[in-house]
Amino acid sequence: MDLTAAHQLATGLLVEHGLSDWRVEYDAAKRRAGVCRFATRTIGLSAPLTMLHDEAMVRDTVLHEIAHALVGPAHGHDATWARTARAIGCSAERCVPADAPRVAAPWLGVCPAGHTVDRHRRPERVLVCRRCSGGTFDLRHLFTWTHHGRPAAHHPNYVAELAALREGRRVSRLGVGSRARIIVPGEYHHAAGTVLKRGRTCYHLRVGRVVLRVPFAGVEPV
Structure with a gap:
């Protein structure tokens, strides 16, 4: 569906259901079509998926999120939410159909089978085939x-974890407050600091007056 038309559709549905103080925003999500953000009174729609979905599917996604907005964050996908969703014309399905168009993922993993x-x-993590x-x-x-x-x-974290697993070593992450030394080449090679935060792929490490983002595999405990 065209993004401008989808935005107009969603905004109109918000007004229709008494949520004129809410707004519609696009994001870059690849796996979920919509989200209800209560704190900012926002219905988020995936721009990539909206462009792939037809009007009926976009409408259902918007109504799904409007039902969340109407019943509040305590209900999730419970019976109260489902009743409200159906009452406003939504399918009340938790997810889009399995055969709905998807955004093609650039990374493909293939097991030996x-x-x-x-x-x-x-x-960034080593993955094996559960089926096998x-x-x-x-x-x-x-x-x-x-x-x-x-x-x-591969990501440095992946390379380090795979090497450790092949050597029979346990892979662990440092906690906030731990001391660590940077082992990757560069200006801060061998510099030691304190872990302030652990992100998705890296530590936020305070070294002197600066805070550096260093991949998990780029430090060693002190």
Whole structure:
């Protein structure tokens, strides 16, 4: 659906259901079509998915989120939410249909048996095929990754974790307040600091008066 038309549709539905003080925003989400942000009174829509979905699916997504806004954050997808969703014309399904158009993920993992998984971000953790490993973690069923169909460099955290697993070492993350030394080449090589925050892929490390973002694999405990 055209983004301008979808925005007009969503805004009109908000007004229709007494939520004229709410607004509609687009984001870059790839796996979820919509979100209800109570703190900012915002209905968020995935721009990539909205462009792939037809008007009926976009309408259902918007009504899904409007139902959340009407019943409040305490209800999630419970019976109260479902009743409200159906009452305003929503399907009350928790997710879009399995056969709905999807944004193609650039990263593809293939196990030795040919099973696949995809990711929108470069993998930073080692992943094995659950179908082949029977619920255990077995490196014999390791996924091999390509980016847009071509081999690509792995994230430093992935490389370090895989090396540790192959050597039988346990991989652990430092907690906030831990002391760490930077081991990657550069201006701060060998500098020691304190972990202020642990992000998705890196530590926020205070070294003197500066705060550096260093990949997990780029430090060692002091």
